[in-house]
Amino acid sequence: TEIYTLSLHDALPISGVQSTLHKVEIAELVAFSAALILAGIIGTGFVRLSLRPLRRVAATATRVTQLPLASGDVTLAERVPDISPRTEAGQVAEAFNRMLGHVEGALARRAASEARLRRFAADASHELRTPLAAIRGYAELALRNPDADPADIAHALHRVESESARMSVLVDELLLLAQLDAGRPLAREPVDLTRLAIDATDDARVASEDHRWVLELPQEAVLVRGDEHRLHQVLVNLMSNATRHTPKGTAVTVALAEGAPPGTVELSVTDDGPGIPPELLPELFERFVRGDSSRSRAAGSTGLGLAIVDAVTTAHGGSITVDSQPGRTRFAITLPRLCA
Numbered sequence: 314t315e316i317y318t319l320s321l322h323d324a325l326p327i328s329g330v331q332s333t334l335h336k337v338e339i340a341e342l343v344a345f346s347a348a349l350i351l352a353g354i355i356g357t358g359f360v361r362l363s364l365r366p367l368r369r370v371a372a373t374a375t376r377v378t379q380l381p382l383a384s385g386d387v388t389l390a391e392r393v394p395d396i397s398p399r400t401e402a403g404q405v406a407e408a409f410n411r412m413l414g415h416v417e418g419a420l421a422r423r424a425a426s427e428a429r430l431r432r433f434a435a436d437a438s439h440e441l442r443t444p445l446a447a448i449r450g451y452a453e454l455a456l457r458n459p460d461a462d463p464a465d466i467a468h469a470l471h472r473v474e475s476e477s478a479r480m481s482v483l484v485d486e487l488l489l490l491a492q493l494d495a496g497r498p499l500a501r502e503p504v505d506l507t508r509l510a511i512d513a514t515d516d517a518r519v520a521s522e523d524h525r526w527v528l529e530l531p532q533e534a535v536l537v538r539g540d541e542h543r544l545h546q547v548l549v550n551l552m553s554n555a556t557r558h559t560p561k562g563t564a565v566t567v568a569l570a571e572g573a574p575p576g577t578v579e580l581s582v583t584d585d586g587p588g589i590p591p592e593l594l595p596e597l598f599e600r601f602v603r604g605d606s607s608r609s610r611a612a613g614s615t616g617l618g619l620a621i622v623d624a625v626t627t628a629h630g631g632s633i634t635v636d637s638q639p640g641r642t643r644f645a646i647t648l649p650r651l652c653a
Contacts, residue, residue, distance in 0.1 A: 366402035369393045370409050377413070382420060389417035429599075436601040440483055440616070444476040451476075486617040490600065493624040499540035503651055506535045506544070506580060510567050513548045523561040529568035535578050536651040539629045547625050550618040551582040551644050559586030572647045577631075581645040589637040597635060598623040622646075 373393045380389065392410050397403040451469040455461075507530055518526050537544075548567070555565045565584045572579045589597065596602055601616035622644075626633045631648040 366406045370406050433600055444480040447476040448473050490624055493628050499543055499628055501538050503536050504539050504541045504544055506537055509545055514567050517552045521556040524556050525564040527566040535569050537648045538651045543625045547622045550622050554618055555584040559584050576650055577647050578650045579645055579647050581643055583643040585640055588639045588642050
């Protein structure tokens with residue numbers, strides 16, 4: 314066995330190696346730190362770039378909160394600009410824009426509803442003031458002249474009774490509209506529209522002999538589910554409207570037929586009168602709308618007949634349309650049919 318020995322004179326110093334390793338460690342630490350800082354800067358820039366749509370959303374939301382939405386100004390033109398639906402942030406911005414559109418629509422409907430309510434309150438006050446003023450005037454006339462001619466007293470009392478009856482009808486119709494607006498449920502019983510049309514037309518022939526009445530009915534009975542009294546009121550209102558605004562000799566046709574969507578029935582009232590003025594058609598079913606205010610008031614119209622027709626039809630899940638031109642005016646009500 315050979316044994317090798319190494320003397321101290323033959324050993325090499327390691328201080329140089331340690332110095333080199335220390336320099337390598339420092340270089341690695343500097344390089345890692347620089348890479349980390351660079352990655353942080355790039356990541357921060359990328360995140361800021363990605364969150365730019367969210368900052369637009371926040372800026373738009375801030376501008377929306379500064380709008381006077383409670384003051385009646387329903388214009389909500391603020392939208393998040395430059396959105397890209399390909400990113401999550403862009404999808405959030407797009408959803409926010411859709412939400413602003415829904416809010417704008419809701420505000421517009423609220424403003425329109427408030428405007429209609431104010432107009433309705435003003436019209437109702439005006440309509441009620443007229444019979445109240447007449448009642449007060451005739452009552453004062455009778456009270457201040459106790460020695461007046463009995464015929465004059467009787468005339469004054471007759472006018473008081475007439476105006477009281479007119480005011481009662483107006484109040485009842487206003488109450489009905491308020492109940493329908495509040496969503497008060499109507500009766501839900503099977504109603505024979507065929508029998509309803511026959512009865513209403515027979516009554517109209519007696520009440521308006523100067524008009525020609527025509528019935529067009531199917532062979533079998535047509536049933537719907539609803540409130541028979543209110544549906545009768547709808548038909549009577551349409552027929553009264555036809556007789557009130559057409560000259561003597563006008564033909565009025567009451568017809569029942571299958572509705573356009575399957576499973577529905579169409580009840581129509583058609584006359585060959587002069588027609589409805591085109592400018593009146595858009596607001597025909599609004600409350601207190603009259604074609605001829607003086608003539609309608611003299612005939613006892615409250616201006617609520619067609620509004621009641623529209624409200625009752627809607628409460629039954631149906632719809633009403635009107636088509637009018639000189640020589641032909643047609644009101645058509647579509648209701649869900651009750652299958653036997």
